[in-house]
Structures are given as C-alpha cells and as structure tokens.
Amino acid sequence: MPRHRITQADVAAMAGVSQATVSFVLNDSTPAGVRISEETRLRVLDAIRITGYSANPVAQRLAGGRNQILGVFTYEATFPRGGRDFYGPFLVGIEHAAETLGIDILLFTSARVEDGRRRLTRDGWQRLGIADGCLLLGQHEDRGELQHLLDTNYPFVFIGRRGSDGGRLPYVGADYAAATTRAVARLCEGGHERIGYVGPRGTDQPTLDRVDGYRAALKARGLVPRFVEAEDPDQCAAEILDLRLSAVLVAPEHDPDALVAALGDRGVGVPDDVSVLLLGQPHHRRPGATKWSGFTIPREEMGARALLLLSRLVASDGPAPSELHQLLDCTDVEGATVGPAST
Amino acid sequence: MPRHRITQADVAAMAGVSQATVSFVLNDSTPAGVRISEETRLRVLDAIRITGYSANPVAQRLAGGRNQILGVFTYEATFPRGGRDFYGPFLVGIEHAAETLGIDILLFTSARVEDGRRRLTRDGWQRLGIADGCLLLGQHEDRGELQHLLDTNYPFVFIGRRGSDGGRLPYVGADYAAATTRAVARLCEGGHERIGYVGPRGTDQPTLDRVDGYRAALKARGLVPRFVEAEDPDQCAAEILDLRLSAVLVAPEHDPDALVAALGDRGVGVPDDVSVLLLGQPHHRRPGATKWSGFTIPREEMGARALLLLSRLVASDGPAPSELHQLLDCTDVEGATVGPAST
DNA sequence: GGCCGTTAATAATGCGCATTATCTGATTGA
DNA sequence: TCAATCAGATAATGCGCATTATTAACGGCC
The missing domain is CATH 3.40.50.2300 (Response regulator)
Structure with a gap:
C-alpha cells in the first residue's frame, strides 16, 4: 500500500530519467526539439508497467492537459422525482459510450437554480473547467450563456438539434x-x-x-x-x-x-x-x-453519438466539420392507431 | 478566448493583499499564528463579490483541499441497457441531495471491466482522487479493494448494509x-x-x-x-x-x-x-x-442519506459515529396477493 | 581548432490553490 | 534600555503534471 501515490517522478527515478521524459513518453509527444530514443522510451514504459503508474487527472487538468472527464449539464434535474424520466435513455447511451472510451462522467448538479431551471453562471463556469468538455441537454438554454460558451472556446455538444446560431453550435439531434x-x-x-x-x-x-x-x-x-x-x-x-x-x-x-x-x-x-x-x-x-x-x-444513440463527438472535439486533431451536426433517423412504429381513411 | 479566469491572485491585487490572505479569508481559517483583521477581511470579501471570483475546483483538489465533488461508483453499469433500472431510484435521491448541498456528482464509468463487473484497480484508485469521497453501489465488491479503501483513508459510503468488517464500513441500508x-x-x-x-x-x-x-x-x-x-x-x-x-x-x-x-x-x-x-x-x-x-x-432516501453522510465524512469535523451505519425502514405494501389462510 | 548541426535529454516554469515558515513594526515587561 | 511578545500579515513551498527553454555530448567540415 503506497502511502504516497505513484507519480511521474517515481517512474522517472526507477527508469533513471527525468520527470519530463516520462511525461513525453506518456503523451507520445515530442514538442519542438525534444527527442527520446527508442531505448529510453521502452525503459520508461517498463517502469510504468512495473509501478502501475496512472496519471493523476487533477494534476493533468491543472497543467492544462486533458483528464478524460466529460461533463453532462442538464437544464432540469437529471433524474427527476416522480417517474417522468426524460433524460434516462440519453444517459444510458452516454454511459455506454463513456465506458467504451474510458471516460468518466461528471454531472453538474451543483449549478444554481433560477426560475426552476439550472443556470450556467459564475461559479457554474468555473466548475465546467473540471471536465474536458460538456454535453448539454434540455431546451431551456440561455442566449447569453451560449454566447459565453462559444467565446470561451470550451468544447461542448448539444443533445437535440439547434437551429439557431448559424451552425456554430455542435449538436446530435433526432430528425x-x-x-x-x-x-x-x-x-x-x-x-x-x-x-x-x-x-x-x-x-x-x-x-x-x-x-x-x-x-x-x-x-x-x-x-x-x-x-x-x-x-x-x-x-x-x-x-x-x-x-x-x-x-x-x-x-x-x-x-x-x-x-x-x-x-x-x-x-x-x-x-x-x-x-x-x-x-x-x-x-x-x-x-x-x-x-x-x-x-x-433514438435517445440512447443520440447520447452515445454526442459523447463520441464531444470526445473528438476535445482531442487535439478535432472532428471533421461535417460531424459537428448530426441528425439521427427516427424509427417508424406501426402501432394500432392508424387505419385507412373511412369512405 | 478563455480570458484568464479570475484567480485568488486577481482578488488579492484588487484588495491590496497577498494571495495567501485571500485563501485564508475564503476558508475562514487561521492556522497557527495567522491573523486577519476584520477590516482586511471585509476588503477581501468585497473584492470577491466585485470580481465574481469562484474557486477553481481542480486547483483546490490538487492543493489538498476539497472540491465539492463526490463520486459514485457502481459495480455494474449505472444505466443498463434494456430497461432493468436498478440504480435509477438511488440516483434520483443522490442527485437531489447533491443539488441541495451544491455538490457535483462524478460517475466512474471509466473503471476497467473484469468478469462483467467494474473494478477499482490501479488507475481506478487514481481516478477516485478527483472527488472528495465516493459512494459505492452494488453487491460485488472485492475484499482486497475494500481493504485498500480502508487503508488509504479515502472517505466512502456504501449504499446497502455491509455486515462484514466489524462495522468499519460506513453504509446506508434498508432494514x-x-x-x-x-x-x-x-x-x-x-x-x-x-x-x-x-x-x-x-x-x-x-x-x-x-x-x-x-x-x-x-x-x-x-x-x-x-x-x-x-x-x-x-x-x-x-x-x-x-x-x-x-x-x-x-x-x-x-x-x-x-x-x-x-x-x-x-x-x-x-x-x-x-x-x-x-x-x-x-x-x-x-x-x-x-x-x-x-x-x-426506500431507494431514493437511501441515496440521499448516503450522500449526506458522505459529505459529512468529508467535512473536517466529521459525523457522529452513530451516523456511520444507517438502516432505513421499508414501507409495507398491502397489495392483493396475501389473504387469510384457507381452512 | 573553432564552428555548426544533430541527437538526447534535463532543468525550469507555471497551472491555482492550501499551507507553513517567515517577516515587520508596535507594544509591552523587567 | 533591550529583549520578549503579539498582531497582522506576506513569502515561499508544493501538489503532479505539461510544456518551454536550455544543456551536453558527439561528429563532421573547412
């Protein structure tokens, strides 16, 4: 039981390199002028394996990196009391996609409530920063809030089509x-x-x-x-x-x-x-x-696709522009309430 | 542009004090030998109000503080596909309590799956550290994992009674x-x-x-x-x-x-x-x-009570020992499948 | 031998906060 | 009179990581 959780510094010590080298190997990145020999790389990877190192998501995020956490913001309670479970099916899809991608989900339940709906104001903005990006569910978004979102360049995806704002709002909706x-x-x-x-x-x-x-x-x-x-x-x-x-x-x-x-x-x-x-x-x-x-x-699929899109948006390379707006097909249901016109 | 979010340093500059002073005022804490005059305190509070400052949860956590995030770990998928919604009612209560307490909920959906159930191994442990504490749902916990939990002193609460371990596992259960x-x-x-x-x-x-x-x-x-x-x-x-x-x-x-x-x-x-x-x-x-x-x-209430207990556990003062194990009453339902014994 | 380029890495910095150690000037106490 | 106390703060440090700037060794070339 390691009293002190294993850090990159520990790994570095074991591999006989510097902490920075470990970071480079982990991120597979070689920013301008940094080179790591294959031999060193393998030595570091071994040390990682042996120590069982895993990054501290909090530190990652503070240092400006990604932490594999995506937020979910609902304008109303996510799990309302009294049975009406509107968001449930979306969450099913979201969770499934998150599990597949190895991503944790943060529910912004702390947002201040005004006029019966959650707001994304002040401390709300700060809290968003915990996650790499955020899914937004619900119809009651506020123009000012959206503008702020766009301004800050924070990655987000709506669930449900957004016709306004000339296509600047990424969404996954139903057709x-x-x-x-x-x-x-x-x-x-x-x-x-x-x-x-x-x-x-x-x-x-x-x-x-x-x-x-x-x-x-x-x-x-x-x-x-x-x-x-x-x-x-x-x-x-x-x-x-x-x-x-x-x-x-x-x-x-x-x-x-x-x-x-x-x-x-x-x-x-x-x-x-x-x-x-x-x-x-x-x-x-x-x-x-x-x-x-x-x-x-297709609520489940909407949730899953939205999370996938968001995770792409967060990644450095980013998604194709064509992916930014997705409309999924609804499935027709035969049912028993439609018949031929009476003559 | 992420126009440089407001930090304690900004507030400090405005109030004409040091960053540390702002931190002390915010936490209302005066560790051994630190004193803040009432006048300064008010000046800082004013600056906080004017700037609309709100703490960065990530930095808070990295610096060893609390960040008002509580985790939820389920040993199976939280929102399973196919209708069987076992955790749903718990989540309803959890979310409600979280909203009341101003706490965000982190779902650990990234945990590695082994034998069809989620595990709390390796990277799992690291990820727990994002949150101040964690609720645990599900029957399939592993002895070793539990021991580790206890060893690390990480705050957690089970939903569902835990009879083993001689009362060392805090829980909120149904009677x-x-x-x-x-x-x-x-x-x-x-x-x-x-x-x-x-x-x-x-x-x-x-x-x-x-x-x-x-x-x-x-x-x-x-x-x-x-x-x-x-x-x-x-x-x-x-x-x-x-x-x-x-x-x-x-x-x-x-x-x-x-x-x-x-x-x-x-x-x-x-x-x-x-x-x-x-x-x-x-x-x-x-x-x-x-x-x-x-x-x-009473699943909703179990969820809510568990979150409340966990939030107390996280707080510095901590809960009364008697609160560590709570059994809630079930409500009898009359129904139509019981009659008098046939003669 | 001095200069340049290349390879392979390390040192240093900062993210925003909590916390500890330290400093300054005023007011005592003997 | 000079140290001892105390109020009121600040400077400094570190959390663990990403990233930038810098160093060090080595070979080739004129």
Missing part, C-alpha cells in the same frame, strides 16, 4: 422533420387527405421541426395544413370533428390518451373513424397502454 | 430483516402457519438479512422454516405444494410472475390457496402487472 414527413406519407397512403396537427405551437426546436415536416409534406401533396392547438382534450376532439379531419398527428406532450378518450366520448373510434399518429413516444408509459402508431426517437 | 419479520407477522395474523421462503440462498447481504428476519420471526412463534430454492418456477410450485405451504415469502429477483403462473397451472390460486408476499419490489414492471403484497425499499 423530427423527416420523421413527420414520413408520418404524413403513411397517412396519405391510407387515403387520408384531411390531416391535422394537434399540439402546442411552442418555439422549441422539436416542435418547429415537426411543424416544418408537416407543412412540407402537405404542400408537396397539395393538401392544406390544419392546426389544433387547444389544450383541453375535449375541445381538441371537438375541433377535430369540426374540421372533419380523418387523421391527426399528435405531439406526445399533448396527452394523447386523454385525446383518444375524449374522441371516444363523442362516439369517434380510433383508428376506425380517426387515425392518430404520435410524433414521438408517449411521455407516460401506463400499464396496458395504447399501442401508438408513430416513431421512436 | 430488510425487520421488514421480513413484519412480513411474517402479517401472514401469521392471517392465520398462516406453514410459511415458506422462496428464493436463491445467495451470500449477498440482502438475502442474508431477509433469511435472518424470516428465521427470527418464525422462531419467535415456534414455527418451522422451510426453504424452496429451486430455480425453475414449475419446480418451485411443486415444492410449495409438496410442503403444503399456505404462504410464501418470495425474493423479488426470483421472477414471482412466473411462480404465480406455475401455481396457476397446477390449479393453485393466489391468494385464495397460497398467499405470496414479495420481499421487495418486482424487478420488471410489466403492464397490467400483479399488485404484489410486500414492501418497498
């Missing part, structure tokens, strides 16, 4: 637009022509992308977009009937269960009278729940 | 023994006298505690313990009938759903013919699942 376009196509194949969009018209990126995909797909077929924005499920159902829609795309945050129930109350069957296609997955999984037609968001 | 004893009592109140224990006889602490509680409760009532260890559900059912048990305690890792199904195949109803009481919660939550009688393990 909501394409998935929504395909969703419309599926309905059209079933003969549907009056296809509505049910859900809040927020300015978050997923909603914007879904609406874009919806609009584009309808336009390509000469159909007219119709939006149902009512919050109340019953009112939604009324509007759907009023507009004589035969199919609707529903944002999953809109409580589709309640909607179907409200439709049922009015004697409208799903999918017999109205087809319902979910633009994502239900937020609450209930026992014996409806088998929704729709698509799944 | 399985008491909960199991209460479970037996509940069955006895229903008139049951032939009460079996179904499940693997592992040497993990939860199993040992459950069996202890079972044995003690039966002995207190002059009843005979009967163990059913078969892995195959059908064989289990056969043994239950063979032993003419009217009630069984079932370890949740034993797939109770399959057991009930197997009993049903033999025309044995639950709870009409045999009562089943689960010693914990089902591992897989299935839609439309059985409402099990049993008890819940």
